[in-house]
Amino acid sequence: MSQFRAKTLDIGGYVNKWIIRDHTKRKVVAEYETERQSLRYIIRNTSLPQRMRAQAQLQLSQMHCYTRPTQVKNRCIMGGKGRGVLSDFRMGRFQFRMNALAGNIPGVKKASW
Template identity: 40%
Template structure:
C-alpha cells in the first residue's frame, strides 16, 4: 500500500489539472498557431509557464484505486495487477476469470 500522503498528493494534482485544463488548452492552441504574431505567442508561453506545475496532466500518476500502487496498473480497470489477481477468482470483475486448465 502506498503512503497516504502520496495518494493524496496525486488526488490534489488531478483536481488542479481538471481546474486548469481548458485554460492550458487555449494557451497551447495559441502557442502552436503559426498565424498568430510571435509576440502574442510568446506572451501565451509566459502565461503557460506561470501556471502551477501540478496543472500539467503529465504529473498525474495512474494509481490503483484499492492499494494506491503506482506500477502495474491496468487503465481499463483502475486496479493494479495484484489487486486484479485477488479479485478475479471471486467474480468481482465482470467477464474476467482466472484461467485454469
C-alpha cells in the same frame, strides 16, 4: 501542493498521500484546462504576433506543474500503487489477482487454453 489540496478529505475508498496528491492533481488539471488550451492555441497560431506568442510561451511554462495533464497517474484503488495498474480494473496487478480469484470481478476467471 498544499494550496490546491482540499482542506478536508474529499475522497472515499483507500486513501494515502499518493492517492490524495493524484486526486488534487486531477482537480487542478480539470480547473486549468481551458487556460492551458488557450495559451497553447496562441503559441501555435502563426498568424498572431511573435511577441504575443512568446509571452504565451512564458506564461505556459510558468503555470504550476499541477495544471499539466501529464501529472495525472492512474493508481490502484485498493492499495494506491502507481505501477502495474490494470486500467481495465483500476487495480494493481496483485490486487487484481486476489480479487479475480475471490470472484469479485464480474466475468474474470482463471484462463487456460
